[in-house]
Amino acid sequence: MRIKSSLLNISAGLGNQIIITALSFISRTVFIHSLGVEYLGINGLFTSILSMLTLAEAGIGSSIIYNLYKPVADNDRPKILALMQLYKKAYQIIAGVVLLLGLGLMPFLHLFIKETNVENISFIYVLFLINTAAPYLFVYKNSFLNVNQKNYIVTIVFSISAIISTCMKIAILYFTENYILYLIVESILSIITSIIVAYIVDKMYPFLKEKIKSKLDYETKASFIKNMKAIVLQNVGNYFIFGVDSILISSFISIAAVGLYSNYKMLIDICRTFLNQVFSNMYHSLGNLVAKESAEAIYRIFKVTYLLNFWLYSLLSIMLYLLVEPFIDIWIGSEYKMTNTVLLVLVIAFYERGMRNSLSAVKTTAGIFHEDRFSPLFQAVINLGISLVFVKFWGIAGIFAGSVLSALAIPFWYTPMLVYKKVFNQPIRRYYSSYVYYTCIGVISCLIASRAIIIVPSNTIIGLIIQSFICFVLVNIIYIVFFHRTAEFKYLYGVVLALLHKLPHFTSVYHKTIKRKRHMEVGGTK
Structure with missing residues (x-):
């Protein structure tokens, strides 16, 4: 369900x-x-x-x-x-x-x-x-x-x-x-x-329009207020990490x-x-899982979502880095482009933040709010300090560099530590070994894709579409080669097959293929 x-x-x-x-x-x-x-x-x-x-x-x-x-x-x-x-x-x-x-x-x-x-x-x-x-x-x-x-x-x-x-x-x-x-x-x-x-x-x-006949118990109210205070503190920090870029650019540039x-x-x-x-x-499905299942079951599903998390975020990071500039050229003109350094820093920030997505989901559904309530505030201070210094030397790229470096300074290590200790009961080294392994595969894939797409000019819509197709297919092939033997990939592959079986045409073709195979086996036996 x-x-x-x-x-x-x-x-x-x-x-x-x-x-x-x-x-x-x-x-x-x-x-x-x-x-x-x-x-x-x-x-x-x-x-x-x-x-x-x-x-x-x-x-x-x-x-x-x-x-x-x-x-x-x-x-x-x-x-x-x-x-x-x-x-x-x-x-x-x-x-x-x-x-x-x-x-x-x-x-x-x-x-x-x-x-x-x-x-x-x-x-x-x-x-x-x-x-x-x-x-x-x-x-x-x-x-x-x-x-x-x-x-x-x-x-x-x-x-x-x-x-x-x-x-x-x-x-x-x-x-x-x-x-x-x-x-x-x-x-x-x-x-x-x-x-x-x-x-x-x-x-x-x-029933939501019915009059209230009972009051909330003290424990629920206290939990709500405690978590809300922690989340508000986190979001104050998150705003100064992710929300002030436009204000800094407007003020300084x-x-x-x-x-x-x-x-x-x-x-x-x-x-x-x-x-x-x-x-x-x-x-939201993970919320039900955390509420009902064991730490081992939650960790097993997390590893699946973590692979999917890497697969999708790294794929889009590679395509953004390789294709955004030619796309803007065609779409609105080269006068609307920023430097390649700015694009690289933005893509790194996108990837780093995205790679914490599965962890953050587990942390939130497990109700871990209070423990790291001050982390975003510390990160925000580091982010603003670095951005205000670097903007004088690197301009816009310096502002975004603050976001990346502050993320590496705080949530990159603290969020996984909390989740692995409080939810999974697993050693933290497993997270970082997977992170490094995945990222290396992503970088290798990016380098290969960048070499492959240069054979096609990108100054036309058709050329850009062909480049996008080459990049998409090539990166996915590389990932399949690296991950096809893992339990996480097999689980995801099973989900994809289950989805395809729900499509009428696929189901019809599948059953015809099975019948034909059985008929041939019977014929061969005879």
Whole structure:
């Protein structure tokens, strides 16, 4: 049941992402040609600033998921109702705090913007703020669908909304070039979508509208508050690790440079979102596994997800590094490119963060929040210190180097230590031996792929597609050669076969092949 739910959620997520990705490229192209790189920079800068105000929400969201696993599994409705009421109140408070803090930042916007010709900055910022705060009044119900492994419903609703919103915004940019109208439409549709999802949840689970007849026990409340405080601390640190890049670029270089970076960030975020569709849906199944199974069983499944984690993140890291620059040349022009050093550092950061994905999922589903609550804060201090020094010598690349070096200084060793000690009961050297082995294979694959694709010119769409195909096939072949004998690969291969058997055409061909083989064996016996 866990695998079936995960596969359904993954399929919905990937289908959604394919559509959204295609539309986002069209939207970004129209945006650049209609408004220019400075508006693109403002877009990225305000998104980064307002991310700082939503840190508390991330703590609530993770606590909801963790605390609801057991009552949902036990169908403990009184406790579910009490928890959902608590989360509703928490989100209402968060929406108000985000709005007030956001308004309080308005007089200081000029400190973050080095130079720009964009008009109506304050009004644009208010629209961003409304779009950030308003959905929190409804979003807590999304978590209930996620815990029930029905997040494909959320995905479908948001996919339809995104398609409508993107098409409308493209039309607005193309015909009017009015950025204010563009943002107003985005805000209205975002709020409507949140209301629709809340309505669907009420229809699917009408008991959620019942009056609360019991109160939460002290232990649950104490656990919720303890974990939420720890997660908020972690997310404050995470913001200063991952969220301040655009602010630093705008403050030390220019708002136009933020626009250039935002194109690279969009491409990397597309890859990250694709992979999150796979791993975030496994995450909720893993929550049930952690709650019910032994440490040995959890570790066995972790090794499978860890191989898959490496396979997908390294494959996309290689393709990003080799293909992003020729893609930008063809897509919007060489004037929108940054240096190869910046790209390399961004890809390394993408890979390093991605390789911790499986560990982070186990850590969160096991409820390990309190133990490393200060780690992101220490990492943030290191990140900001390195970035502020290196930006003077290396420019944008120096800012991103801070993220990589601070990650190696703290979570690279501390997160696996916690998980291997508290969940797996395994020696930590097993993690690092696998990490080094996997990374060496990834580097070798990248070098081979880089040599192989140069035989095809990349200055046309057809050439770039051929290069992408060569890179994709070659890296996968290398990985199959290295991993085909491992238990983890055999498990993943079995899952793929199970998926294929669900396809009508494959099943028909498979059964015909088996029948033909049996017929030949009978004939041979005779």
